[in-house]
Amino acid sequence: ATKMALRAGLRSKRGLTGVAVMRMQSPPVNSLNLELLTDICIALEKLEMDKSCRGLIITSNQPKVFSAGLDILEMYGKSPEHCGEFWKAVQEMWLKFYGSNLVTIAAINGSSPAGGCLMAMTCDYRIMADNPRYSIGLNETQLGIVAPFWFKDTLMNTVGHRTTEMALELGLLYSPAEALKIGMVDQLVPEDQVLTTATEAMTKWLAIPDHARQITKSMIRKPTIDKLMSNREDDVKNFVKFISKDSIQKSLGVYLEMLKKRKA
Numbered sequence: 001a002t003k004m005a006l007r008a009g010l011r012s013k014r015g016l017t018g019v020a021v022m023r024m025q026s027p028p029v030n031s032l033n034l035e036l037l038t039d040i041c042i043a044l045e046k047l048e049m050d051k052s053c054r055g056l057i058i059t060s061n062q063p064k065v066f067s068a069g070l071d072i073l074e075m076y077g078k079s080p081e082h083c084g085e086f087w088k089a090v091q092e093m094w095l096k097f098y099g100s101n102l103v104t105i106a107a108i109n110g111s112s113p114a115g116g117c118l119m120a121m122t123c124d125y126r127i128m129a130d131n132p133r134y135s136i137g138l139n140e141t142q143l144g145i146v147a148p149f150w151f152k153d154t155l156m157n158t159v160g161h162r163t164t165e166m167a168l169e170l171g172l173l174y175s176p177a178e179a180l181k182i183g184m185v186d187q188l189v190p191e192d193q194v195l196t197t198a199t200e201a202m203t204k205w206l207a208i209p210d211h212a213r214q215i216t217k218s219m220i221r222k223p224t225i226d227k228l229m230s231n232r233e234d235d236v237k238n239f240v241k242f243i244s245k246d247s248i249q250k251s252l253g254v255y256l257e258m259l260k261k262r263k264a
């Protein structure tokens with residue numbers, strides 16, 4: 001049987017129709033592996049084609065974690081072919097979310113490093129649980145790897161040039177309060193109110209006529225999307241070449257060990 005990695009459904013509670021809630025549920029930490037990325041893309045594609053759907057809230061069913069980012073095990077000790085397939089799925093997820101016609105809101109109910117932060121930043125609006133134990137940011141350099149240009153562009157479009165320099169070069173993970181201050185997230189609320197607040201925010205976004213909002217969104221995001229679209233294959237090649245290096249594989253191995261030791 002295939003594992004359901006997420007649930008998506010149209011809700012009509014409290015008069016909010018046409019809004020899907022996608023809950024990532026890939027234990028233990030919603031790391032984005034090929035299966036979860038594929039499930040997310042298929043679900044989003046279906047919603048995008050469903051004329052009754054206007055908005056999507058993405059959240060996590062796992063305690064304390066929104067998403068741990070890309071699954072390191074998909075990039076560690078794997079063949080170049082596998083790494084290439086994986087990277088195409090990461091690109092696909094980003095392209096679908098960043099270019100979505102739906103109103104997309106991230107209800108960030110836990111930590112969200114690296115690819116998890118990227119996913120949240122593709123959304124139109126971000127609400128995070130106000131818990132100082134949680135963190136969010138693009139921490140790739142701390143793993144000895146380099147966030148590709150479209151991760152960098154997404155961050156720059158969200159928080160600006162100077163903050164991106166600091167955030168990316170140092171691989172900073174921010175507390176919710178810090179993330180709010182730099183504009184990485186838009187709102188903080190107590191943990192048990194993240195989803196209800198996302199629903200309230202959605203009402204505001206849905207009050208705008210879809211066509212006007214969609215054209216405006218596309219006008220702002222299209223240049224960034226086109227940049228990857230016209231470089232997809234080279235980006236895959238660069239990734240495979242980079243990730244296959246012995247030195248990079250070694251860094252990933254050390255990082256994985258560190259994660260395990262930290263737990264012990």
Ligand SMILES: CC/C=C\C/C=C\C/C=C\C/C=C/C(=O)SCCNC(=O)CCNC(=O)[C@H](O)C(C)(C)COP(=O)(O)OP(=O)(O)OC[C@H]1O[C@@H](n2cnc3c(N)ncnc32)[C@H](O)[C@@H]1OP(=O)(O)O
Nearest residue numbers: 031068069070071072111113114115146148238239259263
């Ligand atoms: C020139 C440029 C060209 C091309 C580009 C090249 C390269 C760029 C490539 C990729 C970009 C990468 C993006 C990423 O997203 S990399 C992933 C980064 N993620 C992290 O650093 C997060 C690591 N995890 C954590 O910090 C914590 O797990 C977390 C805070 C999320 C949750 O903490 P908690 O205490 O609740 O759980 P843990 O006990 O730490 O973890 C449970 C279990 O899960 C394993 N784990 C955690 N995260 C990952 C992950 N991202 N991938 C795989 N596995 C993960 C962890 O080891 C534990 O495993 P086990 O001990 O076996 O139970």
